[in-house]
Amino acid sequence: MNTQTLVVTILTLWLVMGLGFLASYAKARKAGQPLGATLKSNEGLLFIASVVGSILYFIVAR
Numbered sequence: 001m002n003t004q005t006l007v008v009t010i011l012t013l014w015l016v017m018g019l020g021f022l023a024s025y026a027k028a029r030k031a032g033q034p035l036g037a038t039l040k041s042n043e044g045l046l047f048i049a050s051v052v053g054s055i056l057y058f059i060v061a062r
Helices: 005-032 035-039 043-062
Strands: none
Touching: 005 035, 005 043, 035 043
């Protein structure tokens, strides 16, 4: 995979995961839950994993 395709793929992944996390966070905030509760949800863990995994991939692939 060339670099441009890889970057677009990772940015799309971050966008989708980030939107899912923000939707979950908005729902939890309306219910009065703290940010930590949202970070421990499935959406929060997937978002964190996508960001950390992408950064680790770029470090290792270098």
